[in-house]
Amino acid sequence: MANLKEIRNRITSVQSTMQITSAMKMVSAAKLKKAQDAITAMRPYAEKLTELLQSVSATLEGDAGGQFTAQREVKKVLIVAITSNRGLCGAFNSNVIKQSKTIADSYAGLQVDIFAIGKKGNDVLRKTNNVVENKSEVFDNLTFENVAEIAELLTSKFVSGEYDKIELVYNQFKNAATQIVQTEQFLPLVPVQSSQSATADYIFEPSKEEIVETLIPKSLKTQLYKAIRDSFAAEHGARMTAMHKATDNATELRNQLKLTYNKARQAAITGEILEIVGGAEALNG
Numbered sequence: 001m002a003n004l005k006e007i008r009n010r011i012t013s014v015q016s017t018m019q020i021t022s023a024m025k026m027v028s029a030a031k032l033k034k035a036q037d038a039i040t041a042m043r044p045y046a047e048k049l050t051e052l053l054q055s056v057s058a059t060l061e062g063d064a065g066g067q068f069t070a071q072r073e074v075k076k077v078l079i080v081a082i083t084s085n086r087g088l089c090g091a092f093n094s095n096v097i098k099q100s101k102t103i104a105d106s107y108a109g110l111q112v113d114i115f116a117i118g119k120k121g122n123d124v125l126r127k128t129n130n131v132v133e134n135k136s137e138v139f140d141n142l143t144f145e146n147v148a149e150i151a152e153l154l155t156s157k158f159v160s161g162e163y164d165k166i167e168l169v170y171n172q173f174k175n176a177a178t179q180i181v182q183t184e185q186f187l188p189l190v191p192v193q194s195s196q197s198a199t200a201d202y203i204f205e206p207s208k209e210e211i212v213e214t215l216i217p218k219s220l221k222t223q224l225y226k227a228i229r230d231s232f233a234a235e236h237g238a239r240m241t242a243m244h245k246a247t248d249n250a251t252e253l254r255n256q257l258k259l260t261y262n263k264a265r266q267a268a269i270t271g272e273i274l275e276i277v278g279g280a281e282a283l284n285g
Helices: 004-058 092-106 119-126 135-142 143-159 209-282
Strands: 075-081 113-118 131-135 165-175 178-187
Touching: 004 165, 075 092, 075 119, 075 143, 075 209, 092 113, 092 119, 092 131, 092 165, 092 178, 092 209, 113 119, 113 135, 119 131, 135 143, 143 165, 143 178, 143 209, 165 209, 178 209
Parallel strands: 075 113, 075 165, 113 131
Antiparallel strands: 165 178
């Protein structure tokens, strides 16, 4: 059994860890509220914009969307892996990294590159895959304008023919304890499935073609912004849950150490009493 000083030092160390994990949990809980409000407010807008785009596109003749819907033979694929800049958030980053590698393996024989958004994904994926770009700094100032620049960069890579297909991999926020790994096709645009015909007939000004050509770039920027916002909220939810579990585990460990410490102290006291009694008996004898 370890001596009393060692056990006492371990108890102090575990208590310090508890304070850190507890503080990180509270910080993530505060940030989660803001991030959750942002994504829940944005989702209806993003979904409605997509619905509007599909509704208008479905009524168009021929190839609506032009360069954004061009279905080329897939030879070069770009995977946009959205992770976080910081760790201590459970399996949040590893799930995205694992999914990115699975997708890359599914395109065996083709050129597959990684576009990293988040330091953690970049640090791991660059060891096994070809990371062409790292835009981790977007999390320092997460605004629509900064994300729009990344969306324009991705769009230009597709339009120029540098890549034939671009996919997004990110964690979708469901609640503080649950994050769902999502894979979305960014470009080319997924062909519209007109399952039901439009019941309303609208008069468009300007023309439908011009509206679609304007809406597509905006929709792509919104899609990427929604994915990063989703991932940002999911990150804080995952970190809050991970730190909560870490605090609980540290509390349990501290209680066990205290019990061990009390037993060791009791044994030491008993040993000292026996020595005193033994010494007294020897003197009397």
